[in-house]
Amino acid sequence: MRELPVQDIVDTVAKLCIDACHKLPPDLIAGFHQAVAQEISPLGKSVLLKLIDNDRIAREQNVPVCHDTGLTIVYVSLGQEVHVVGGAFQEAIQAGVRKGYAEGYMRKSVVGDPLLRVNTNDNTPAVVHTEIVPGDRVHITVLPKGGGSENWSTMKFLLPGEGAEGVKKFVLDAINTAGGAACPPLTVGVGIGGSFDKVTEIAKKAILRDIGIHHQAPHIAALERELLEDINRTGIGPQGYGGVSTALWVAVETYACHITALPVAVNIQCHAGRRASAEI
Numbered sequence: 001m002r003e004l005p006v007q008d009i010v011d012t013v014a015k016l017c018i019d020a021c022h023k024l025p026p027d028l029i030a031g032f033h034q035a036v037a038q039e040i041s042p043l044g045k046s047v048l049l050k051l052i053d054n055d056r057i058a059r060e061q062n063v064p065v066c067h068d069t070g071l072t073i074v075y076v077s078l079g080q081e082v083h084v085v086g087g088a089f090q091e092a093i094q095a096g097v098r099k100g101y102a103e104g105y106m107r108k109s110v111v112g113d114p115l116l117r118v119n120t121n122d123n124t125p126a127v128v129h130t131e132i133v134p135g136d137r138v139h140i141t142v143l144p145k146g147g148g149s150e151n152w153s154t155m156k157f158l159l160p161g162e163g164a165e166g167v168k169k170f171v172l173d174a175i176n177t178a179g180g181a182a183c184p185p186l187t188v189g190v191g192i193g194g195s196f197d198k199v200t201e202i203a204k205k206a207i208l209r210d211i212g213i214h215h216q217a218p219h220i221a222a223l224e225r226e227l228l229e230d231i232n233r234t235g236i237g238p239q240g241y242g243g244v245s246t247a248l249w250v251a252v253e254t255y256a257c258h259i260t261a262l263p264v265a266v267n268i269q270c271h272a273g274r275r276a277s278a279e280i
């Protein structure tokens with residue numbers, strides 16, 4: 001059994017919060033550059049270049065890439081040979097978020113009670129997903145999720161007979177409904193299958209996948225390509241100013257489901273597709 005001081009988890013989560021909010025991942029920047037090369041709208045191209053510049057300035061000045069530093073989603077793969085010592089594991093995650101958002105001067109974007117709406121002033125509680133895996137390592141990913149894109153995410157139970165065409169229509173409807181309000185260019189995470197809760201979980205996990213990497217199953221990879229082409233034919237464009245770069249990527253994740261069901265979820269990620277990971 002490997003002993004892991006709880007403070008290591010606190011410090012790692014804090015650093016990941018700051019890193020994620022202050023610099024976009026390399027695959028997303030590469031996606032911006034590719035979109036610049038393909039964009040036919042001068043205004044759309046200009047927006048993309050500004051987003052690239054925005055990331056550069058944030059890195060150089062150690063400031064967030066967007067004022068909305070999000071509700072913090074934390075994914076933990078906890079090795080079953082790890083013994084966390086010196087405190088409670090779940091509290092360590094929350095303490096790390098608290099520390100990171102204070103030290104990184106990030107906006108506190110969380111209200112404690114959803115109806116009373118009083119800001120918790122430290123961006124906690126984070127939403128934490130923990131899975132126990134073999135080994136003696138802890139892998140942590142922080143995904144600060146902006147409200148402007150999350151609010152357009154959606155889920156529906158289709159009839160099984162609606163199949164892939166029904167899925168495509170549902171995703172396209174979600175993108176058209178969001179329009180420019182979800183801060184495109186987007187990364188679109190799609191979940192197909194599972195249960196009411198599972199389908200939204202896998203849709204969100206899909207947006208963690210690097211841009212440029214397709215699903216391993218050929219028919220799902222084909223669906224990802226078709227969806228990306230269809231979304232970029234909507235004409236919404238970067239920030240809604242028109243163009244062919246409404247989405248940089250579509251990632252689909254699937255799960256087994258009930259014989260009577262075809263659940264589909266769309267998790268929309270904005271151009272501030274922030275995520276950072278570390279292993280301890």
Ligand code: SF4
Nearest residue numbers: 066146148149183270
């Ligand atoms: S949706 Fe994304 S880009 Fe738009 S304000 Fe929120 S975090 Fe920023």
